[in-house]
Amino acid sequence: MFDQKNIQQAIDTLKQQFGERLSTSSSVRQQHGHTTTRISNQPPDAVIFAKTTDEVSAILRVCNQTSCPAIAFGTGSSLEGHVNAPFGGVSIDMSSFDKVLTVNHEDLDATVQPGVTREDLNTYLRDTGLFFPIDPGANASIGGMAATRASGTNAVRYGTMKDNVLGMEIVLADGRTIRTGGRSRKSAAGYDLTRLMVGSEGTLGIITELTLRLHSIPDKIAGGICSFPTIRAACNAVIETIQLGIPIARLEMLDPLHVRACNAYSQLNLPEKPLLLVEFHGTSDSVEDDAARFSDICDDHSPSPFHWSDNPDERKKLWKARHDALWAAYALIPGATGFATDVCVPISKLADCIEDTITDIEAAGLTAPIVGHVGDGNFHVLPLAMPDDIDMHHKISEFSGRLTARSLKLGGTCTGEHGIGQGKSIYLRDEMGEAVEIMNDIKTAFDPKNILNPGKIF
Numbered sequence: 479m480f481d482q483k484n485i486q487q488a489i490d491t492l493k494q495q496f497g498e499r500l501s502t503s504s505s506v507r508q509q510h511g512h513t514t515t516r517i518s519n520q521p522p523d524a525v526i527f528a529k530t531t532d533e534v535s536a537i538l539r540v541c542n543q544t545s546c547p548a549i550a551f552g553t554g555s556s557l558e559g560h561v562n563a564p565f566g567g568v569s570i571d572m573s574s575f576d577k578v579l580t581v582n583h584e585d586l587d588a589t590v591q592p593g594v595t596r597e598d599l600n601t602y603l604r605d606t607g608l609f610f611p612i613d614p615g616a617n618a619s620i621g622g623m624a625a626t627r628a629s630g631t632n633a634v635r636y637g638t639m640k641d642n643v644l645g646m647e648i649v650l651a652d653g654r655t656i657r658t659g660g661r662s663r664k665s666a667a668g669y670d671l672t673r674l675m676v677g678s679e680g681t682l683g684i685i686t687e688l689t690l691r692l693h694s695i696p697d698k699i700a701g702g703i704c705s706f707p708t709i710r711a712a713c714n715a716v717i718e719t720i721q722l723g724i725p726i727a728r729l730e731m732l733d734p735l736h737v738r739a740c741n742a743y744s745q746l747n748l749p750e751k752p753l754l755l756v757e758f759h760g761t762s763d764s765v766e767d768d769a770a771r772f773s774d775i776c777d778d779h780s781p782s783p784f785h786w787s788d789n790p791d792e793r794k795k796l797w798k799a800r801h802d803a804l805w806a807a808y809a810l811i812p813g814a815t816g817f818a819t820d821v822c823v824p825i826s827k828l829a830d831c832i833e834d835t836i837t838d839i840e841a842a843g844l845t846a847p848i849v850g851h852v853g854d855g856n857f858h859v860l861p862l863a864m865p866d867d868i869d870m871h872h873k874i875s876e877f878s879g880r881l882t883a884r885s886l887k888l889g890g891t892c893t894g895e896h897g898i899g900q901g902k903s904i905y906l907r908d909e910m911g912e913a914v915e916i917m918n919d920i921k922t923a924f925d926p927k928n929i930l931n932p933g934k935i936f
């Protein structure tokens with residue numbers, strides 16, 4: 479499909495322009511392939527550290543003329559092989575696009591370059607009283623987060639990247655640069671290309687600037703935990719919380735195995751039972767009111783007390799443990815590799831889906847902790863296997879297929895937030911049916927030579 483001679487020709491041409499900023503060193507190339515899960519590392523042939531929109535445009539012109547794959551790279555924290563280069567080509571490292579360009583306090587928006595990470599952005603905003611809420615756990619780049627339509631722990635309150643990107647500058651496959659959206663909160667002007675680009679996984683264009691919605695830092699933040707006797711009891715508490723409209727900011731669940739993993743990894747001492755972690759954002763009064771209502775719900779479903787606190791250190795420790803949950807799970811079997819899963823179901827189906835999944839895990843003899851952004855009906859199972867345990871990898875692939883089928887049957891999706899990449903492409907048609915053909919047509923209209931991140935999504 480792609481000719482190595484053409485790829486080499488593109489690299490030789492680009493080397494003349496980028497000199498030292500084009501690397502073919504094997505460690506740099508490997509680091510720009512997939513590194514986070516069991517999906518094999520497929521490094522690009524070269525990595526270019528671009529600095530400006532004009533440079534991205536020049537790279538894509540060369541790649542388009544020579545039919546050389548071009549893969550945008552944020553921080554490489556994606557979980558479905560998104561940054562792999564299965565056909566070789568060049569990785570375009572966007573980390574030098576690291577400037578916050580403007581912050582408009584009155585309008586609660588900011589324009590940033592795509593290599594700014596979410597932590598950098600919030601550090602920059604610290605003294606403004608504003609923050610950017612999307613929090614995928616990893617310190618991902620804003621460009622990568624937009625490209626994967628990321629969400630995470632805060633989505634139940636603030637939405638996902640699709641709700642928080644107002645506009646973009648994008649370089650297309652042929653090197654043209656376009657702008658989508660703008661700074662206004664609403665627009666009915668033509669097709670919504672911003673929403674199309676959010677979640678396009680680097681297959682339709684390379685984002686070189688983004689305008690984001692910001693939010694006011696709440697007056698008060700309080701967090702809490704409650705253990706439950708069963709997964710169903712915890713899920714029922716979640717469902718009731720959402721159905722009653724308690725404006726929860728974060729609502730996460732860990733199964734007993736994941737609690738054990740976090741206890742060991744983050745030196746905690748939590749009961750090894752299904753656990754809900756919550757956070758409330760608001761005024762002093764509203765947070766107290768929300769916590770009291772949530773506590774009443776917990777009382778109906780659990781004999782264990784709901785502990786809550788507005789002590790920032792306690793809160794940070796708990797959420798740090800939650801953010802480290804992936805690495806904590808890996809540590810359950812030293813040397814093991816993980817198989818990321820990411821289903822999302824309508825909230826009323828959550829208990830059925832998780833319970834059936836646990837029965838499946840037990841029957842298949844897997845070590846597979848569960849953690850979820852359950853306020854959105856989204857949860858991850860992380861089956862573990864040693865890299866050379868082929869039988870176990872096979873069992874896990876079958877399990878993943880059953881998990882996805884279960885979610886689709888319940889009206890859900892094969893990916894709530896990680897995206898399709900390579901890992902989920904086998905499920906896309908099951909979920910989308912004929913719509914995949916239209917997605918293919920859109921891809922061809924944007925990128926007729928299929929140079930942008932080929933081998934992903936489809």
Ligand SMILES: Cc1cc2nc3c(=O)[nH]c(=O)nc-3n(C[C@H](O)[C@H](O)[C@H](O)COP(=O)(O)OP(=O)(O)OC[C@H]3O[C@@H](n4cnc5c(N)ncnc54)[C@H](O)[C@@H]3O)c2cc1C
Pocket residue numbers: 514549550551552553554555556557560561572592613614615616618619620621622623624625626627628629630631679680681683684685686801804805895896931
């Ligand atoms: C510990 C851990 C926890 C995680 N938890 C969550 C979670 O809770 N929720 C969640 O949503 N995700 C989660 N993730 C996954 C990951 O953080 C997200 O997918 C994130 O959005 C990827 O951002 P990145 O900058 O690392 O992008 P990369 O991995 O570098 O790239 C991801 C994709 O975006 C494309 N891309 C990158 N930059 C651009 C650009 N400028 N223009 C166009 N395309 C671009 C790439 O080509 C690739 O297809 C987690 C990952 C880890 C390691």
